[in-house]
Amino acid sequence: MKKVLFLIYIIVIAPFCCRAQSGGLFSLNQTANGTITLPPLQDLRVTALNNTGISFEGAKDFANGKHVNSQYQLKVLSNIPWYISVRASDPVLTALTPTTPRDIPVSIVRLKPSTASSYINLSTAAQTLMVSENNNLENTYYIDMKFDPSWTLPGGSYNIPLEFTLSPQ
Amino acid sequence: MKLPFSILFSICVLTLYSGTSYAQAANPDNNITLTVNQPLVFSYNFADELVHDKIINNALELKVRSAQYNTNIYATLSLIGGDISQFAQQISLRLRNKTSISAATGSANTDIYLANTPVLLFYQPRMIDNTPYYSFYYDVVMHPFTYQVRPGTYNFSILFTMTQP
Numbered sequence: 001m002k003k004v005l006f007l008i009y010i011i012v013i014a015p016f017c018c019r020a021q022s023g024g025l026f027s028l029n030q031t032a033n034g035t036i037t038l039p040p041l042q043d044l045r046v047t048a049l050n051n052t053g054i055s056f057e058g059a060k061d062f063a064n065g066k067h068v069n070s071q072y073q074l075k076v077l078s079n080i081p082w083y084i085s086v087r088a089s090d091p092v093l094t095a096l097t098p099t100t101p102r103d104i105p106v107s108i109v110r111l112k113p114s115t116a117s118s119y120i121n122l123s124t125a126a127q128t129l130m131v132s133e134n135n136n137l138e139n140t141y142y143i144d145m146k147f148d149p150s151w152t153l154p155g156g157s158y159n160i161p162l163e164f165t166l167s168p169q
Numbered sequence: 170m171k172l173p174f175s176i177l178f179s180i181c182v183l184t185l186y187s188g189t190s191y192a193q194a195a196n197p198d199n200n201i202t203l204t205v206n207q208p209l210v211f212s213y214n215f216a217d218e219l220v221h222d223k224i225i226n227n228a229l230e231l232k233v234r235s236a237q238y239n240t241n242i243y244a245t246l247s248l249i250g251g252d253i254s255q256f257a258q259q260i261s262l263r264l265r266n267k268t269s270i271s272a273a274t275g276s277a278n279t280d281i282y283l284a285n286t287p288v289l290l291f292y293q294p295r296m297i298d299n300t301p302y303y304s305f306y307y308d309v310v311m312h313p314f315t316y317q318v319r320p321g322t323y324n325f326s327i328l329f330t331m332t333q334p
Contacts, residue, residue, distance in 0.1 A: 028330070029330050029331075031329070032205050032209060032326065033325070034309070034326070035209070035211070036211045037211070037212045038314070038319075038320050039213065039320055043215070077216040077219065079216070079319075135315075137219060137220065137313075
C-alpha cells in the first residue's frame with residue numbers, strides 16, 4: 001500500500017511541484033494576438049533637379065553633344081524586386097514656340113543612371129533603365145542626360161515627353 | 170535497498186512544501202489581466218507607409234495586482250508560422266499611461282522593442298494601498314519595415330508574463 005501511495009505521488013504530484021519550481025515562485029500569463037497584412041507595394045518619385053531648362057550655349061554643345069549630369073532624381077520605394085523603364089510619350093520633342101519650324105525626334109535624347117557608363121537612346125518604346133540591385137527598401141538614383149542634335153535641326157524651345165515607370169520584376 | 174515509509178513521506182512533504190508556489194499562481198492577490206482595447210491589426214495600402222511608424226493608440230491595458238509580492242512584468246513576441254528574426258526591432262510597446270506611481274517603468278513614451286525572448290516591461294513593487302489593481306496602457310507600434318520582410322500576412326502574439334523577481 002505504501003509503495004502504491006509513493007508511486008502515485010511520483011507520477012501524479014511530483015511533476016506539478018517540479019514545474020512550479022522551474023518557473024520561479026509564480027508565473028502568470030496573458031496573450032494578445034495580432035495580424036500584419038503586407039501586400040507588394042511600390043512607389044516612384046521623379047524630381048527634375050534642374051528646373052531652369054537645358055540650354056545649348058555654343059557650337060561645342062552641338063559638336064560634342066550636351067551633357068547634363070543628375071538631371072533627374074528617382075526615389076524608389078519597393079518591398080519587392082523591381083525595374084524602371086523609360087519611354088517618350090511622344091515621338092518628337094514638343095515645340096514650345098509656335099514659330100518653331102518643325103519638331104525634333106526624341107532620339108536625340110539619351111539617358112543613363114549616373115553610375116552607369118552607357119546611355120540608352122530615348123524612343124517611344126519602353127526601355128529598361130535600371131533594375132534593383134540591393135535589398136534596400138528605399139533607393140535614390142540620379143539620371144544623366146545627353147543631347148546629340150545635328151547641325152540641321154532648328155533652334156527653339158522644346159519639352160521632352162519623358163515617362164518613367166516602376167514595375168515589379 | 171528499502172527506504173522506510175517515514176523517509177519517503179518526509180520527501181513528499183518537503184517537495185509539496187516547495188511547490189506551494191504553484192498553488193499561489195491562482196492567488197487573487199497577485200494577478201495580471203489583459204484587455205485589448207483596439208484590435209492589433211496592421212494593414213498597409215501605400216508604399217510610403219512602409220517607412221513610417223504605424224501606431225495603434227491605447228491598444229492594450231494591463232491590469233496588475235501585486236498585493237502579496239513584488240512582480241516583474243515581461244512581454245515576449247512570437248510569430249505564428251513565420252521567421253521571427255525578420256521582425257527584430259519591428260514591434261514595440263509604448264507606455265501611454267499608468268495608474269501606478271510605484272512601478273519602475275522607465276520614461277513614458279519610450280519604446281520597448283519586443284523580441285522572441287522575454288523583455289522586461291516594468292517592475293511593480295508590492296501594492297501598499299487598497300487599490301484593486303494598477304492599470305498600464307500601451308500603444309503598439311509597428312516600425313518601418315526592412316526589405317527582408319517579404320509581402321504576406323503574418324499572425325503574431327504578445328505574451329505578457331508576471332513573475333516574482
